[in-house]
Amino acid sequence: MNTWVAWARGPFLYLAFSVLAVGALRQWALAIGELARAHRMAGDQKVPWRWMFKKSLGWIVPVNALRGTRIPFTIASAVFHVGMLLVPLFLAGHVALIEKGIGIGWPTLPAVAADILTLAALAGLVVLLLYRLFERAARFLSGPQDYLLLVLCITAFLTGYFVAHPEQSALPFTVIYLAHLLSAELILVLIPFSKLAHALLFASTRIVWELGWHFVPGGGDKVRAALGKAGEPV
Amino acid sequence: MTGFVRLPAAPGGVAGRSDVPLLEGDPGPGRRDDEGGGMAEKTAVNPGATAQSQGARAPRPPEAPKLLPHKLLGTSYFLERLYPGDRVKRFLEIFGAVLKYTNYGHLVDTYARVGAKCANCACACQIYLATKDPHDVPCYRTNLLLEIYRRHFTFRGMVQSKVTSSVYLTEEKISELAESVYHCTGCRRCSFECPMGIDHGLVTHLSRYILSEMDIAPKALVVATREQLEGKTGNTSAIPVAALLDTLDFLADDIKDEKGVRVEFPVDKEGREFVFFPAVSDYLLEADTLKGIALTFHAAGEADRWTIGTGYYDGINYGLFYSDWCAERIINKEIAEAHRLKGQKILIGECGHASRSAKLFVPSFGGGKDALPVLNIMEVTLDMLRRGKLKLDPNVITERVTYHDPCNIARTGWIVDQPREILRSFCKNYVDMEPKGEKNYCCGGGGGTVSVDEIRRYRTGVTGKLKAEQIRRTGATYVVAPCANCKKQLREVCEDHGLEGVQVVGLHDLLYKAIVLGEGEGR
Numbered sequence: 001m002n003t004w005v006a007w008a009r010g011p012f013l014y015l016a017f018s019v020l021a022v023g024a025l026r027q028w029a030l031a032i033g034e035l036a037r038a039h040r041m042a043g044d045q046k047v048p049w050r051w052m053f054k055k056s057l058g059w060i061v062p063v064n065a066l067r068g069t070r071i072p073f074t075i076a077s078a079v080f081h082v083g084m085l086l087v088p089l090f091l092a093g094h095v096a097l098i099e100k101g102i103g104i105g106w107p108t109l110p111a112v113a114a115d116i117l118t119l120a121a122l123a124g125l126v127v128l129l130l131y132r133l134f135e136r137a138a139r140f141l142s143g144p145q146d147y148l149l150l151v152l153c154i155t156a157f158l159t160g161y162f163v164a165h166p167e168q169s170a171l172p173f174t175v176i177y178l179a180h181l182l183s184a185e186l187i188l189v190l191i192p193f194s195k196l197a198h199a200l201l202f203a204s205t206r207i208v209w210e211l212g213w214h215f216v217p218g219g220g221d222k223v224r225a226a227l228g229k230a231g232e233p234v
Numbered sequence: 235m236t237g238f239v240r241l242p243a244a245p246g247g248v249a250g251r252s253d254v255p256l257l258e259g260d261p262g263p264g265r266r267d268d269e270g271g272g273m274a275e276k277t278a279v280n281p282g283a284t285a286q287s288q289g290a291r292a293p294r295p296p297e298a299p300k301l302l303p304h305k306l307l308g309t310s311y312f313l314e315r316l317y318p319g320d321r322v323k324r325f326l327e328i329f330g331a332v333l334k335y336t337n338y339g340h341l342v343d344t345y346a347r348v349g350a351k352c353a354n355c356a357c358a359c360q361i362y363l364a365t366k367d368p369h370d371v372p373c374y375r376t377n378l379l380l381e382i383y384r385r386h387f388t389f390r391g392m393v394q395s396k397v398t399s400s401v402y403l404t405e406e407k408i409s410e411l412a413e414s415v416y417h418c419t420g421c422r423r424c425s426f427e428c429p430m431g432i433d434h435g436l437v438t439h440l441s442r443y444i445l446s447e448m449d450i451a452p453k454a455l456v457v458a459t460r461e462q463l464e465g466k467t468g469n470t471s472a473i474p475v476a477a478l479l480d481t482l483d484f485l486a487d488d489i490k491d492e493k494g495v496r497v498e499f500p501v502d503k504e505g506r507e508f509v510f511f512p513a514v515s516d517y518l519l520e521a522d523t524l525k526g527i528a529l530t531f532h533a534a535g536e537a538d539r540w541t542i543g544t545g546y547y548d549g550i551n552y553g554l555f556y557s558d559w560c561a562e563r564i565i566n567k568e569i570a571e572a573h574r575l576k577g578q579k580i581l582i583g584e585c586g587h588a589s590r591s592a593k594l595f596v597p598s599f600g601g602g603k604d605a606l607p608v609l610n611i612m613e614v615t616l617d618m619l620r621r622g623k624l625k626l627d628p629n630v631i632t633e634r635v636t637y638h639d640p641c642n643i644a645r646t647g648w649i650v651d652q653p654r655e656i657l658r659s660f661c662k663n664y665v666d667m668e669p670k671g672e673k674n675y676c677c678g679g680g681g682g683t684v685s686v687d688e689i690r691r692y693r694t695g696v697t698g699k700l701k702a703e704q705i706r707r708t709g710a711t712y713v714v715a716p717c718a719n720c721k722k723q724l725r726e727v728c729e730d731h732g733l734e735g736v737q738v739v740g741l742h743d744l745l746y747k748a749i750v751l752g753e754g755e756g757r
């Protein structure tokens with residue numbers, strides 16, 4: 001068991017971060033390149049940057065959505081995301097681990113705050129899962145990936161909580177610890193390859209939308225020429 | 235998939251229509267040759283419907299749509315013909331070419347990566363709200379195309395196909411897509427609810443574009459566009475220039491009779507500020523709107539600012555709904571006419587999609603920064619009102635008035651407050667619908683579906699259901715809908731939902747009644 005933990009704390013961790021880093025860089029490079037290409041090809045190169053920036057912010061800070069029909073969902077999602085972003089990055093234990101590895105550290109969350117955020121994120125995740133299971137539309141749309149990712153996040157947070165509070169856990173510490181390390185690493189690895197990619201691409205989705213409507217002059221003719229239909233009537 | 239029952243011949247629809255839906259390329263009995271006459275019937279607004287919509291016919295309560303078993307490449311709208319070869323292969327060829335030569339590639343790729351399947355969009359779509367059928371959830375529809383992309387155009391998808399040695403796309407999937415994207419009205423209401431920024435209107439447009447290149451597009455749209463681009467008259471309603479001039483004379487005489495002034499419809503005047511393009515069907519069907527516009531310019535003393543061109547006078551652009559290729563060709567006609575007349579700006583009449591397509595495509599296809607500016611007529615009217623050029627009698631329109639936001643001009647926030655400011659200035663009893671403005675519900679006939687008469691039952695029963703309830707709640711007599719498409723659709727919605735006494739009108743129809751002419755002029 002302990003060798004497993006050693007692996008999970010060592011090589012696996014480095015591997016997971018490397019995959020994430022390479023995957024993220026690839027996606028960002030691709031996104032920037034493609035957006036530049038779309039902008040170059042567009043007949044109308046004027047882009048309402050300010051409007052788009054405002055709209056993007058509007059989605060990141062979901063106050064607008066609080067008027068919608070799925071208020072509990074929005075709140076649960078926001079709470080989960082706050083936990084998801086703060087706890088992994090600012091938990092004292094994590095920062096210590098990173099400092100040991102690469103020699104850089106930063107301020108940490110007080111333990112109580114981390115506990116509260118973790119429990120809140122768990123509650124949020126459960127609400128999201130309930131929506132998926134019981135709301136007609138959400139359930140119909142969901143595939144295995146959608147459930148598995150939620151379960152994976154729940155696992156990471158739950159085991160994380162028990163790592164911090166081993167006395168409340170029924171399972172042996174090493175089992176919990178290993179499960180936490182592995183689930184967290186799996187999340188990191190999956191970010192570039194699953195719908196979690198939204199964490200990387202979120203900032204660009206509005207620009208993508210806007211540029212999508214900037215059509216390419218002559219594009220329609222080229223498509224028809226490629227299909228052997230040049231010169232054909234409507 | 236929600237289907238809907240076809241009426242043998244919708245009473246308000248094209249008279250005597252005997253087509254049947256096309257299955258497997260069968261042209262169907264009674265298919266008429268639509269090249270020549272009869273065009274007007276086929277276009278956005280059809281005369282029969284208008285004449286009857288406020289008539290005394292007993293309202294027919296819309297029935298709940300029944301589920302049809304899904305038929306192979308059977309669409310609920312009529313097709314002209316069907317690509318005869320291997321349709322799966324063809325679809326993929328087209329998709330590939332589109333990804334290569336247009337700006338959709340990165341869009342599709344990003345959407346395929348980030349789609350959260352959270353179902354936020356479901357509660358935003360008037361179709362899902364009416365049917366509660368999960369096949370109508372916007373994300374489901376969008377995913378029909380995204381999944382084809384994932385499985386056929388990404389590395390992972392290709393590996394998956396190799397490993398399982400299977401082809402994902404089938405004719406049935408094409409068929410489902412073909413049906414689904416014409417259920418969606420492209421109103422983009424849902425797009426604003428998607429936390430991932432997925433623009434379902436745009437994906438619907440893209441799907442329709444791909445399908446149209448293999449001849450899957452409603453016949454009504456294709457036939458009208460063909461006349462516009464390649465026909466003798468060069469417009470979707472097949473109105474020849476002589477008939478246009480006659481109509482303008484007619485309208486001028488009408489104004490003389492009703493208002494006691496001689497008002498000019500300026501034709502082919504060079505160097506004017508505005509070259510005017512209404513939905514061309516207005517010349518057949520919306521006399522009051524056009525008279526209102528001419529009278530507004532006249533009353534403000536600014537009739538020398540605008541002109542109608544006889545070279546091209548149609549604002550309609552169905553390319554926005556189903557084909558980038560057509561969109562570009564159509565908008566180029568508009569730009570060319572504006573240049574021919576040395577106009578400074580393109581002025582679009584009361585029409586949502588004509589305004590939006592001009593606003594989008596004139597810069598896109600007409601030279602970016604150097605392109606002519608595009609205005610909607612309501613912006614111009616408001617400007618005249620604010621400058622104190624218009625005198626409106628507040629005692630003419632005493633009935634309750636409400637305003638329907640055409641999504642094509644309201645969704646981006648372009649034209650939301652302007653018409654309200656105009657209406658409030660002279661309508662004593664103005665009420666808003668809820669929701670409104672950028673968050674309005676579509677009339678249910680968007681994305682060109684309003685021109686497809688064979689799906690009227692669906693349009694009024696399903697997509698127009700929420701709109702009917704909204705209108706009923708306002709208790710309004712006048713529903714102002716400054717859009718040719720919305721007007722036709724809303725009249726049919728009111729008729730099919732028994733909203734008697736509701737009049738669907740344009741904004742300038744009411745101005746026409748309320749304008750007070752200057753000293754010694756008019757009555």
Ligand code: HEM
Pocket residue numbers: 060074077078081084085128132146149150153187196198199200202350352429430
């Ligand atoms: C970087 C900033 C991030 C932003 C702006 C963001 C935003 C969003 C949004 C808008 C949704 C849509 C659905 C919802 O509201 O729940 C979502 C869903 C989701 N996000 Fe994030 N996210 C971010 C990072 C992350 C990270 C790092 C994870 C890590 C695992 C994550 C996991 C998830 C999951 C699992 C869902 C699906 C929720 C469900 O199944 O209902 N997100 N995110």
Ligand code: SF4
Pocket residue numbers: 358359360361371372417418419420421422423424425434435438676
């Ligand atoms: S664009 Fe409109 S009709 Fe289409 S899915 Fe979205 S809300 Fe529904």
Ligand code: SF4
Pocket residue numbers: 141348349350351352353354355356372373427428429430431432
């Ligand atoms: S709101 Fe957006 S991410 Fe959520 S299900 Fe709809 S399309 Fe997918």
Ligand code: SF4
Pocket residue numbers: 419420421586587639640641642643675676677678679680681684717719720723
């Ligand atoms: S017909 Fe009118 S309400 Fe409907 S989508 Fe078009 S502009 Fe919007």
